[in-house]
Amino acid sequence: MHHPGPPRFATVGESVELAPRQPDPGMAAEWRLVERPAASTATLGDGPVCHLEPDVPGVYRAELIVPDGTHEQVIRAFPGVTETARFSVTADDFDGDELTVADRAIVIGTFNDFTMGTHWAERDGDEWVIEADLPPGTHHAIFSFDGSFESTATDEVTVEGPGRPRVELTSQAEDGDFVVSADARAAPSGSEPEVEFYLDGRDALEESAVTIDGDELRVPHEALPEMARVHAVAVAERHSVADTLVVERGGENGETGTGETVSVSRPADPPAWAGDATIYEIFVRSFAGETVDTTFEAIERRVPYIESLGVDVVWLTPVQASPTRHGYHITDFFDTAEDLGTREEFESLVDRLHDAGIRVVFDLVINHSSRDxxxxxxxxxxxxxxxxxxxxxxxxxxxxxxxxxxxxxxxxxxxxxxxxxLNYDSLAVRRWMLDVVDEWRDVVDGFRCDVAWGVPHGFWKEVRERVKADDPEFLLLDETVPRDAAFAENEFDVHYDTDLFDTLRDIGTGEEPASVLFEALDATAEHGYPDRAGHMRYVDNHDEDRYLDECGAASLQAAVGATFTLPGTPMVYAGQERGVEQQRGTMRWHDGDNALTDFHRRLVALRADHAALRVPGVCPVAHTVETGDADRVVAYERTDGDETLVVVLHFGDGTAKVSLDTIDEETDLLSGNPVGGDGTVEVGDIVVVPATRER
Structure with a gap:
């Protein structure tokens, strides 16, 4: 079916791409804009893939005419909340020894999708200045005088304003009706939202059969079709990420009150296992060691080590044909790289990891190809x-x-x-990349999607439905840098947490006190991520300088401890646990830091053994730093209702003595060692102790 998918939600001025699903490159496809707000002059262009840029708030309806019929796409546009922000730098802000200045500087940022040549800063005295209309939040701009970007300067501005509200749908049977209720929650700095419900044009549920009263949608049971999808957004100063329920008659979940049951599912939720997992990223070609070429077979022979770490998921950087060491310049999307091995050898590695109880995440690179x-x-x-x-x-x-x-x-x-x-306005490209998805999805257990922010939202929504239809447990992990909650709307399960990553770096270098860790966690709600969304917490990855190199050994273990004791899915980048200092350096097998490796093993095991470390919710704990630097210490509580644990992190040198009135036991669950007495703990990097004293 070529229907373009669920209703789309955007702000005025935001371009929304519209495309038929399951495309045939030669198919006839025509779009028509059949409804728009009275004050709008928006239009749709020619071609099977079109872009609508709403110019006023309201509902827009487009029709797609394709060989299997005429389909309706609803686009709801909300007012944009923006403020003009000013970025500026001086010549002294640029790195590099030799700098050739000019009257104009190239500027990139999220406001232009990091695309050069579209925005320029003009010289104003000693500064280069550019203004941009930006939504609330913290924004960065990168300046350069040439296209090489070898010498750059960065400026940061914060636009004040409300975050995004959130909404979650639940359902029940009541008096012969099927009832959907929306729990709309205000943004941390926003007003109370209202709820808007939307049906899905792919279903036979008629709008005339639906009654909406505030935050409740009601449908008589007899009016329910075989399948119905209900979408809702919360609307205040800004709009939320939409939530969705799929309702199917004849299921086993939820009585309707008429003797027949319906099945209700939440298609945007991550698989349950993802919240309990630990991910281990392998930069493939540096894994085997100094003198041994890394191949699939070489990695397979080292699976016992991976297994010993206790991790649940291995994410492999690209394994497809590529002329580069990192593999992201792909020259054949359908075959493995010759230097790594054959397709059969890759599948043997996957099977070996599966035998060890470890899932495999494949690095899916579909924003671009190699120019070769x-x-x-x-x-x-x-x-x-x-x-x-x-x-x-x-x-x-x-x-x-x-x-x-x-x-x-x-x-x-x-x-x-x-x-x-790649050009996603081309049906041929969309078909090509869907074929790539199909080629690998049955081989592995998930995709880490490279440059996810560069691929259209509509395409990711199609990919999600495609892979989840056969395997709801399949994982989709996005690389969106900086993070963007829009990719949680029926697209990805787990998201890079760039806020925590950056904050842990700032704490490690001493630029910020350890307590700002809580601000990084609060940012998740400010961005508008749904409560059920997953977040990958990490200190290293293959695109960044190593934490050990940038921040030093003194704070590394505290930072890693944070990723394992805060909510989310922790990720270990191979070599992090062996003391590798180079961003993509060779794995240190014979000369690695065994004590650091054991520390990671114990963290993985601790998190697996204590459900309190895997549930949502963090509560700061009052404490007094008796000896040491108070700015380098933070404490918080984690509880699942049955057990409450107190985590104390110390990012400084030596040992800090910290008193808390929330503990009686002073045995560190991580090390098994005594850590003090009478409510006082001595912490080198991290201690985890039960909270047993009533408060």
């Missing part, structure tokens, strides 16, 4: 069939030093001239 991919070569060489496979920008916008063939240039992010962006 045959498709891109044919595209630039003017082969008609490939004319629309990649993004095209005016050559005047290109700031690289590449002499591109033709009268335009490819689209790309940052200074990534070797990995041009």
């Amino acid at each position: 991919h045959p498709a891109f070569q044919l595209h630039r060489a003017g082969v008609p069939e490939y004319a629309d496979y990649y993004e095209r920008i005016p050559v005047s916008q290109d700031v690289s030093d590449v002499d591109w063939a033709g009268t335009d240039a490819p689209g790309y992010y940052f200074n990534w001239t070797r990995i041009p962006n």
